[in-house]
Amino acid sequence: MSSKKILIQMSGSIAAFKICTVISKLVQLGHHVKVAVSTHALNFIGESTLEGLSQNQIHKDTFTPGQAMDHIHQMRWADIILAAPATANYINKIANGIGDDLLTTQFLAHDFKKPFLIAPAMNTAMYLHPVTQESIAKLRKLNIEILETESGVLACGEVGWGRLMDPELILKKVEQSIATEVNNIESLEDNINQLNNLNKLNKLSTQIRLKNKILITAGGTQEPIDAMRVITNLSTGSTGTQLANYLSNLGFDVTLLKAKNSYNTPSSSCTTKYFQTFKDLQTLLSTELQNNTFDVVIHAAAVSDFYVSEIETPSISNNSKKLLIKEDSKIQSDEGLIIKLKLNPKLISSLKSWSANKKIKVIGFKYTASKNYEEQKAAVMKLFTESKVDAVVHNDHSEIDRDSGKHSFTFFDQNIESATKCTTSSEIFQKIYETLL
Numbered sequence: 001m002s003s004k005k006i007l008i009q010m011s012g013s014i015a016a017f018k019i020c021t022v023i024s025k026l027v028q029l030g031h032h033v034k035v036a037v038s039t040h041a042l043n044f045i046g047e048s049t050l051e052g053l054s055q056n057q058i059h060k061d062t063f064t065p066g067q068a069m070d071h072i073h074q075m076r077w078a079d080i081i082l083a084a085p086a087t088a089n090y091i092n093k094i095a096n097g098i099g100d101d102l103l104t105t106q107f108l109a110h111d112f113k114k115p116f117l118i119a120p121a122m123n124t125a126m127y128l129h130p131v132t133q134e135s136i137a138k139l140r141k142l143n144i145e146i147l148e149t150e151s152g153v154l155a156c157g158e159v160g161w162g163r164l165m166d167p168e169l170i171l172k173k174v175e176q177s178i179a180t181e182v183n184n185i186e187s188l189e190d191n192i193n194q195l196n197n198l199n200k201l202n203k204l205s206t207q208i209r210l211k212n213k214i215l216i217t218a219g220g221t222q223e224p225i226d227a228m229r230v231i232t233n234l235s236t237g238s239t240g241t242q243l244a245n246y247l248s249n250l251g252f253d254v255t256l257l258k259a260k261n262s263y264n265t266p267s268s269s270c271t272t273k274y275f276q277t278f279k280d281l282q283t284l285l286s287t288e289l290q291n292n293t294f295d296v297v298i299h300a301a302a303v304s305d306f307y308v309s310e311i312e313t314p315s316i317s318n319n320s321k322k323l324l325i326k327e328d329s330k331i332q333s334d335e336g337l338i339i340k341l342k343l344n345p346k347l348i349s350s351l352k353s354w355s356a357n358k359k360i361k362v363i364g365f366k367y368t369a370s371k372n373y374e375e376q377k378a379a380v381m382k383l384f385t386e387s388k389v390d391a392v393v394h395n396d397h398s399e400i401d402r403d404s405g406k407h408s409f410t411f412f413d414q415n416i417e418s419a420t421k422c423t424t425s426s427e428i429f430q431k432i433y434e435t436l437l
Contacts, residue, residue: 038060115177120136219237242425391413
């Protein structure tokens, strides 16, 4: 790979130390690296450290004597720009055309003829804040590549989205940008027109968000055997609950139907109701849809296909003893059990018929356990044809790493051949958000 000139912008986040690894490895690969820092960034990382790693003088002030035009010269010098870590303050400023320090002024001098990558790092509330999400959406429309945050333990002690992408992944993204010919925006005039149109788009999207009422289900059902034992599945409810929080923080009116045993705490801005069994969820869904005018249902819950219809305990004489399902007591464990199951109906197939809004949009989730893509696609297609859904979010067992909590998704619309692959939860959340606008 040929040597490239890379400008790294660092704003004031505790994640700044992680970018030292990226700088060091880029230099080791033979690239020329310059670092521009905000004054706040220097509270987290030493100037001498950055100078030593990059082997270049650090740039930190727009008005350093003899360097008054450096904000332009540095942007012309660079083949690629990486803003990492990028704080909410930095992102919201550049998205709205504010240039009041070196980094934001550099962005205003960007000519959109070279790759510009941004790796956000901040608290979950700051990341999911509607203003920040709108700013990220603006930057995407300008062909700025956003390196998605990860979910995990944050420096503040909270758990959620906003964690800086792993440095190794950031490095790979930079290398991909270097290796791939970038489709440039044809002219600065086109770019200015995009900026002028964004205000109109933002006003429209705000109106749509305030209007849309969304019903989301999350978590796995439990079918009782007795007071202590249940039949359930591996669903944690994490994706559905985080999606509800994401959309409610963006201004949507969200009602969340959440399994009692599922993970993650719903946002206070969501209306949350709880279920345990298939029948609980069935009752909640039919009641909510009939008594409210929802615009969208996102059915992410993992609903049991079966319920316990009968239990037998085989005796020594081989005569089976039939028992009722004991939801208020425990079946003795001194004998074996024969559990008979019956099929539950498909709830997703009834959503549109229950809905008071006959134009309601339904987004279903489909979980498969097959590495064969044609089999996966057939299962998704079946959901379209039998349940009349409008879109499907698919994931497969083979693409889930439960230890790290990471897994990928594929988004299908009515044109099933034009699927969109999403490698993180935040990417699929963004795709669903775009679908709602």
